[in-house]
Amino acid sequence: MTKIPSEAVSERVAAILARRILSGELAPGLRIKQDELAAELNTSRIPVRDALRILESRGLVTMRANTGARVVAPARSDIAAAFDIRERLEPLLLADSMANFGAEDVEALRAVVRAGETATTPEDMIEHGREFHWMTYSRHTSTLLATMVERVWDVGQAFVLGTWKTMDAVAAEHARQDHLREHHMLCEAIARRELETAQAALVLHVRRIRAVVLGQVEAMHRAQAARV
CATH class of the missing domain: 1.10.10.10 (Winged helix-like DNA-binding domain superfamily/Winged helix DNA-binding domain)
Known part of the structure; x- marks a missing residue:
């Protein structure tokens, strides 16, 4: 053997x-x-x-x-920093990748966006989001930059999932629709080769998620303090 x-x-x-x-x-x-x-x-x-x-x-x-x-249980400051880093580094990684994108890459990305419409649970949405974003970065040439982005993604992902799970049905559906709409905007900007528009859509997406997650973290801390 x-x-x-x-x-x-x-x-x-x-x-x-x-x-x-x-x-x-x-x-x-x-x-x-x-x-x-x-x-x-x-x-x-x-x-x-x-x-x-x-x-x-x-x-x-x-x-x-x-x-x-x-x-790891990141402090609020670590989570905030992770999103701040994402906001600065991911547009660079996107630019690197877009420079090498072909028509077949755009069609594959659109297929992922369509597949996301069938995702309904928080777990499915998180998995879809990661697949979508890493496909937009799939043609990068900088291993260092991609590794740095992946690490800061990991810092916040469990909290993004936890936040989604604590939402009521209405809020969760609103978040889902925002998620899909922003992915569509980013995808079509990439398809049109409009780098600045794509980067702006990406930053908007990261900032929205940051606000939702940090709001939930602060609510958790207030709840914990009230129990002490």
């Missing part, structure tokens, strides 16, 4: 944990028990520990001596 390299096992474990964190299944601040995780995934503690180090480098977990690993 061929033995799977430990690096491959670590990467597999890291991918599983990342999905759970970004989907909100593992909540911010939750302790990750390495023994239980190793038993669940039928592996040893070594690849689990290595996977946690990979996720620590992505900013998804923190590791402390004697206390173990926990899912």
Whole structure:
């Protein structure tokens, strides 16, 4: 039997944990028990520990001596900073990618926009949003810039999902319609090769999400303070 390299096992474990964190299944601040995780995934503690180090480098977990690993629980200032960084870096990444976009890329992007119309749950909308945006960046030439953008996305994604889940039905549908409309605007600006319009649509989209998420974070903090 061929033995799977430990690096491959670590990467597999890291991918599983990342999905759970970004989907909100593992909540911010939750302790990750390495023994239980190793038993669940039928592996040893070594690849689990290595996977946690990979996720620590992505900013998804923190590791402390004697206390173990926990899912990162960003402060309000960290979340605000993540959106501020997105607002500045993503237009640069978009410009880099648009310079290499072809007609087939535009049609693929439009297909993703259409597919988003069938997404109704918060989980589906978050997944669709990530797919859409990373398709707009798919022709980039700067690995460094793309890596930086992906990391700040990860900081806020669980909070975006959590915010969506706490909305009532009317507010959630309004958010869904805003989400789809802004994606359509961005897609069509890309199709017309109107870089400045596309960048403006992207910034508008990021700012709207930032306002909604930070409003929810502040409401959570007020609720917690009231219980003390």
